[in-house]
Amino acid sequence: xxxxxxxxxxxxxxxxxxxxxxxxxxxxxxxxxxxxxxxxxxxxxxxxxxxxxxxxxxxxxxxxxxxxxxxxxxxxxxxxxxxxxxxxxxxxxxxxxxxxxxxxxxxxxxxxxxxxxxxxxxxxxxxxxxxxxxxxxxxxxxxxxxxxxxxxxxxxxxxxxxxxxxxxxxxxxxxxxxxxxxxxxxxxxxxxxxxxxxxxxxxxxxxxxxxxxxxxxxxxxxxxxxxxxxxxxxxxxxxxxxxxxxxxxxxxxxxxxxxxxxxxxxxxxxxxxxxxxxxxxxxxxxxxxxxxxxxxxxxxxxxxxxxxxxxxxxxxxxxxxxxxxxxxxxxxxxxxxxxxxxxxxxxxxxxxxxxxxxxxxxxxxxxxxxxxxxxxxxxxxxxxxxxxxxxxxxxxxxxxxxxxxxxxxxxxxxxxxxxxxxxxxxxxxxxxxxxxxxxxxxxxxxxxxxxxxxxxxxxxxxxxxxxxxxxxxxxxxxxxxxxxxxxxxxxxxxxxxxxxxxxxxxxxxxxxxxxxxxxxxxxxxxxxxxxxxxxxxxxxxxxxxxxxxxxxxxxxxxxxxxxxxxxxxxxxxxxxxxxxxxxxxxxxxxxxxxxxxxxxxxxxxxxxxxxxxxxxxxxxxxxxxxxxxxxxxxxxxxxxxxxxxx
Numbered sequence: 348x349x350x351x352x353x354x355x356x357x358x359x360x361x362x363x364x365x366x367x368x369x370x371x372x373x374x375x376x377x378x379x380x381x382x383x384x385x386x387x388x389x390x391x392x393x394x395x396x397x398x399x400x401x402x403x404x405x406x407x408x409x410x411x412x413x414x415x416x417x418x419x420x421x422x423x424x425x426x427x428x429x430x431x432x433x434x435x436x437x438x439x440x441x442x443x444x445x446x447x448x449x450x451x452x453x454x455x456x457x458x459x460x461x462x463x464x465x466x467x468x469x470x471x472x473x474x475x476x477x478x479x480x481x482x483x484x485x486x487x488x489x490x491x492x493x494x495x496x497x498x499x500x501x502x503x504x505x506x507x508x509x510x511x512x513x514x515x516x517x518x519x520x521x522x523x524x525x526x527x528x529x530x531x532x533x534x535x536x537x538x539x540x541x542x543x544x545x546x547x548x549x550x551x552x553x554x555x556x557x558x559x560x561x562x563x564x565x566x567x568x569x570x571x572x573x574x575x576x577x578x579x580x581x582x583x584x585x586x587x588x589x590x591x592x593x594x595x596x597x598x599x600x601x602x603x604x605x606x607x608x609x610x611x612x613x614x615x616x617x618x619x620x621x622x623x624x625x626x627x628x629x630x631x632x633x634x635x636x637x638x639x640x641x642x643x644x645x646x647x648x649x650x651x652x653x654x655x656x657x658x659x660x661x662x663x664x665x666x667x668x669x670x671x672x673x674x675x676x677x678x679x680x681x682x683x684x685x686x687x688x689x690x691x692x693x694x695x696x697x698x699x700x701x702x703x704x705x706x707x708x709x710x711x712x713x714x715x716x717x718x719x720x721x722x723x724x725x726x727x728x729x730x731x732x733x734x735x736x737x738x739x740x741x742x743x744x745x746x747x748x749x750x751x752x753x754x755x756x757x758x759x760x761x762x763x764x765x766x767x768x769x770x771x772x773x774x775x776x777x778x779x780x781x782x783x784x785x786x787x788x789x790x791x792x793x794x795x796x797x798x799x800x801x802x803x804x805x806x807x808x809x810x811x812x813x814x815x816x817x818x819x820x821x822x823x824x825x826x827x828x829x830x831x832x833x834x835x836x837x838x839x840x841x842x843x844x845x846x847x848x849x850x851x852x853x854x855x856x857x858x859x860x861x862x863x864x865x866x867x868x869x870x871x872x873x874x875x876x877x878x879x880x881x882x883x884x885x886x887x888x889x890x891x892x893x894x895x896x897x898x899x900x901x902x903x904x905x906x907x908x909x910x911x912x913x914x915x916x917x918x919x920x921x922x923x924x925x926x927x928x929x930x931x932x933x934x935x936x937x938x939x940x941x942x943x944x945x946x947x948x949x950x951x952x953x954x955x956x957x958x959x960x961x962x963x964x965x966x967x968x969x970x971x972x973x974x975x976x977x978x979x980x981x982x983x984x985x986x987x988x989x990x991x992x993x
Contacts, residue, residue, distance in 0.1 A: 374402070376430060377600055379618055380570050383430040384412075386603065386616075389420045404428050415574045425602070425616045427573045451495040451508050453548070457488045457778070458771030458974070459965065466757040467966050468508075470494055488774070513545040518636045520549075528636045530557030532649045535967035536742075536760035539947060540642045550968050559631040564624055572619045573601070580611040591617045651742055652945050660695040661940055663932075664719035666703040666734070668726035674749070674924045675725050677917060681928025682723075684909045688933070694940055707733045719743055720944055721935060726750060735759050744946050746935065748927060751892075756970035763946070763962065764972040765931070767892050769799065775976050776890040777803040779992045780865065784832045787863075789813070792820055792846055793836030798867070800890065804834050817842075821849040825860035833864045840873055850885040863888060871979060872921045882981035888990075889979040893958040895923045896987050901956045905929055926957040934960055946971065961993055 374385045387398055395416055399406040410416075413426045453464055461482055465472045476483045478493045486492065509520065517540055521528045530552040532538055538549060576587060584606065588595040599606055601616050609615060635641025646652075665682065667675045679700065686696060699717050703710060703726070714722075714737060722738065722745045724730060730745070730753055738745040738761040746763045747753055756764040767775075777800060789812040795801055805812055812834070815823060825831060833850065837843050843866075850864055866882075866889040874882075882889075896902055909917050909925060917925035934952045942948035949971075952960045962971040980988040 375603060377427075377603060379597060379600055380568055380620070382570065384427045385430060387426050387428070389416075389422055389424040389426065391422050393420050394418050395420070395426070398426060402428070411572065413573050421614065424575060424614050425573075427601075427616065450493050450497050453492045453494055455486050455488055455490050455492060456965065458768070458774045459486070459488075460770045461486060461492075463754055463757045463768075463770065463965065464492060464494075466754055467969055468494055469758070507550060509549055509551050511543060511545050511547050511549065515543070515545065517543055517642060521636070524551055525554040525558065526552040527557040527633065528642060529633070529645050529649055532646055533557075536650070537947060537964040537967040537969070539646055540639065547967065559633075560628050561631055562626055563629050565627045565629075566622055567625050567627075568620050568622050570618050570620055574617045574619060576615040576617050578609045578611055578613045578615055582611075583608050587615060587617075593617055593620065650945060650947075652943050654943065660697050661936060662697045662699070662717060662719045663721055663723070663936065664699045664701060664714065664717055665723045666701050666725065668703055668724070668728070670702050670704075673918055673920070674727075677920065677924035678725055678748070678928040680909065680913055681917065681923075681925035681930075682932045683928075684905070684912055684925070685929045685932035685936075687912055688908060689936060692937065694937075696936060703734075707731070710734075711737055715741075721746065721939060723748060723931060723935075729753055730755050730762070735762060738762065744935075744939070746931060748931060756972050757965060758968075759970050760964075760968055761946075762970035764970065765958070765960065767973050767976050771972065771974050772890070772892060772976050773799045773803055775974065775992050776800060776978070777807055779978065780804065780832070781807040784830065784863070787830035787832040790815060790820070790823075790831060790833045791836065792817060792833060792849075793842070795836060796838075798836060800867075801834055801836060804865070817846045817849040820846070821852040822856075823853055825853060825857040825862065827857065827859045830861045831863070833862060835864060835866055838867050838869055843870060843873065844878075844881070847881045847885050847887070851881070854885070862886060865890070868892070876985070879981055879985065883983060887981055891977050891979050892975075893922050894977055894979050894987070894989055895926050895957040896989060898985055898987075899956075901954070902926075905956045923957055930955045930958050951975075959991065 374387060376383050376385055378384075385402070387402070389398075395409060395413070395418065396406060398404070399409045409426065409428055412428060416424060416426050451468070453468070455464075461472055461475050464470075465475055475492060475494065478496070479486075482492065509524070511520070517528045517531060517538075521531055531549065534550040534552050576591060578587070584595050584598060584604075587609070588598055591598070597618055597620070598604075598615065601618050602609075633641075633645070635644050665679065667679070669675050686698065689696065699719065701710070701713060703724070711733060718741070720743070722743055724734070724745055724747055726747075727749045729750060730747060734745065735755050737743070739759050742761060744761055744763055746765060747756070748765050751766040751768065753764065754768070756762040781804075789804065789808040791801065791805070791812045791814045793816070817837075820833070835843070835846055837846055847864075850862065854860060854862055862885075864885050864887045866887050868890050870882075870887070870889045871891050871894060881887075897906075905926065906916060909915075909929075917923060930952075934955065938949050938952070939946070949962055951962075958973075959975050960973050961975040962973055964971055974993050976992045978990040978992060980990060982988055
């Protein structure tokens, strides 16, 4: 077998390295002034050159460290060499000073989509599909998405994200990544010391970001070399320390002695220590990071949270997208009705209403001058980037009231998204139905029109649904011993009426049959008295993001207050725009005042006239999204049951 010269020399180098490494590993070491040194005890026949060669040490450095070690060397003499100067060690560390970081992953939560996760992490959708084959066809709650490939990176770099481990603290993670608690809180507006829990993912600042430092002139002791002292019979470590001017403990350390009186005529190594002044960069720590109270104070500083007695007035701004539209006019009237109701709260509330259809620079200047505590935006067609940026930079909560499709909340921590996004809405509804109707037989009526709720319901029932037309449903033989859930695809009123008539006929033919109909969300607009009677007769449940029950006590109070202020009834719409104004003002203003403007401290609302709000952050750096949805069940005597799903 032939070996190339190159390969032969590599083998020789490896063998030489192994011999050197074995020689090094047998040598004792001492720690002095924070540095480690090899200690070699001279044997008969040794020379400084042979010692350097045997240990692969640099001869000049060895002589520099031991200037008094002149041949012929006396047996028992100790010579020293710095560990970090060892050429064999240097050769050993020639391997790439890199490590492989684990890939970034995300555990899928209920209602999340690949597109929302893409925005959340700033990773292209196509890359997620590539890393997770099959994800283009849908993802499941609880599954894990791979968001990056393992990367080789230098150890002095830190990744963009970090998964909190058991036992981690804000302070510990900050120090380990050479940043500060304040910077972590800035990067993750949803994080506080209370919810810093194992398993959660946070964004990490770059190393050094937010760290304060100063250059100081400091005195520094430096070990320059070693000399030798021959012990006299009267010597003790104390007398040797006095004679040499070297601290007793340093002498004992250098000689790896026990502290007992040194032997007469033995050779003692004496470290030569010089004191010099040097410029040193010193990290200035924030002492508040060390206590719970201090971290709470940092949190308040980062989020601009003031004490309750420091808040002189609460400034509210409404940005109207179409000031002359019925939507904006009714929203404003409902909002004013709520403010009138809050008048006796004792809080001073300042309201500014702005037409948002102006030059971006003019609008931003006006907002900067007002410095609002919260902004309500009535646009149904997206949030301009410059407004979203203003909200993030100024840390001003911006409430997206009507735009259900906007996904800025996934990446902007100060966007509050009120109309539950379709992905959350659909999954919450189907999870509730699958739980409440477990074991029921599923019947679908009509043609599938790519309805997402219908697709999820079919999947929850393992695609074992029986599909019928309205005509066939009327004559279907329902078993009295079974429960039945009918999911209806029709959306047009005449088709809905046909289906409900068929259900009514089927129930008449099967009097004790347990039948429930799940309608489409759009059915709530068909709630005139004749349809409500059909909904009740057919045991209809309608999924909805909101519902205004005109016959409720809350609606009566609202309409009385509205009419007292504007001498008219609120205009009918879907949703009720005036009630949206009333609910948002009634919830957000007192809630933020009670929380000292801290949006992380907002609690769920329970007394909305049309909507309640249950806000959550999909990630620690995203905005807040409302996940409250309902099932509307029609009951006798023109009443409804508004079932909160979450």
